[in-house]
Amino acid sequence: MDEIYLQCAIDLASANVTRGDGGPFGAVIVCDGDIIAEGWNRVIVANDPTAHAEIVAIRAACSRKGHFHLPGCTLYTSSEPCPMCLAAAYWARVERIVFANSREQAAAIGFCDENLYGELQLPLQQRHIATCHLPLPDADLPLRRWLANPGHRCY
Amino acid sequence: MDEIYLQCAIDLASANVTRGDGGPFGAVIVCDGDIIAEGWNRVIVANDPTAHAEIVAIRAACSRKGHFHLPGCTLYTSSEPCPMCLAAAYWARVERIVFANSREQAAAIGFCDENLYGELQLPLQQRHIATCHLPLPDADLPLRRWLANPGHRCY
Numbered sequence: 001m002d003e004i005y006l007q008c009a010i011d012l013a014s015a016n017v018t019r020g021d022g023g024p025f026g027a028v029i030v031c032d033g034d035i036i037a038e039g040w041n042r043v044i045v046a047n048d049p050t051a052h053a054e055i056v057a058i059r060a061a062c063s064r065k066g067h068f069h070l071p072g073c074t075l076y077t078s079s080e081p082c083p084m085c086l087a088a089a090y091w092a093r094v095e096r097i098v099f100a101n102s103r104e105q106a107a108a109i110g111f112c113d114e115n116l117y118g119e120l121q122l123p124l125q126q127r128h129i130a131t132c133h134l135p136l137p138d139a140d141l142p143l144r145r146w147l148a149n150p151g152h153r154c155y
Numbered sequence: 156m157d158e159i160y161l162q163c164a165i166d167l168a169s170a171n172v173t174r175g176d177g178g179p180f181g182a183v184i185v186c187d188g189d190i191i192a193e194g195w196n197r198v199i200v201a202n203d204p205t206a207h208a209e210i211v212a213i214r215a216a217c218s219r220k221g222h223f224h225l226p227g228c229t230l231y232t233s234s235e236p237c238p239m240c241l242a243a244a245y246w247a248r249v250e251r252i253v254f255a256n257s258r259e260q261a262a263a264i265g266f267c268d269e270n271l272y273g274e275l276q277l278p279l280q281q282r283h284i285a286t287c288h289l290p291l292p293d294a295d296l297p298l299r300r301w302l303a304n305p306g307h308r309c310y
Binding site: 002003006007010013014016017020022023024025026043044046047048049050055058059062063065066067068069078079080082083084085086087088089090091092093094095096097098099100101102105106108109110112116117119120121128129130131132133134135136139140141142143144145146147149151153154155 | 157158161162165168169171172175177178179180181198199201202203204205210213214217218220221222223224233234235237238239240241242243244245246247248249250251252253254255256257260261263264265267271272274275276283284285286287288289290291294295296297298299300301302304306308309310
């Protein structure tokens, strides 16, 4: 069945080339044999740099489930997730990920996913986005207060 | 001024411990000396695993700007961005990132950001989420069609 669901994701990617909502990427999320959510890249039409196909699909699936975790779900995506989308899949606790095109194929048409994977591993001072660690006094107060609250929910 | 804007992000994090929308994290985005967007973690209340403070702030800033890029903007965040949020900052093309608490401090209260950075570098077969590369025939058709469309917009 993997091939069928993955082809659905690819078909969404293809439809989006015509639609023009964003890049040529699509995703579906499957739970117990049903497609519970679809997504395609909407970065351009939504003016939202986070609106990648996988993020759109994860948000839709969570909305449908009424929960921020997706146990037992598989994310099918037309191209290998970028680091943003891969990390989102971890936060969502999906069970499996299946993809068709590689990050190298995305790079070949001008997308920076491959570079981004490297960038995230660099020390702060070597990154292309200048990044400053500024440990203000008592900056960790929210963390300590949260930990001390017996009602806090983990995610 | 970095200290003032960063403290705003920390104050949003602190307020969220009381509010309970999600984890103890806050962010603001500054452009030309103005805070143009705020965000705090809303994972729990929104049932959205992507609703980290930085993502919420980036989406709000882009909505306000009417564009998917944020040139000249600085992202201030109470804690070091997780890989999802850091990659989102790259996709949004922010100019700078300033943070107070480290990923190690987040790990100390039970958040997996630090592990996630390691996980993203592992070969597919070593990851905790089973991941399958399934290169279907013609899976790259959307990529080729997108590239061949002279009207395609990059992001």
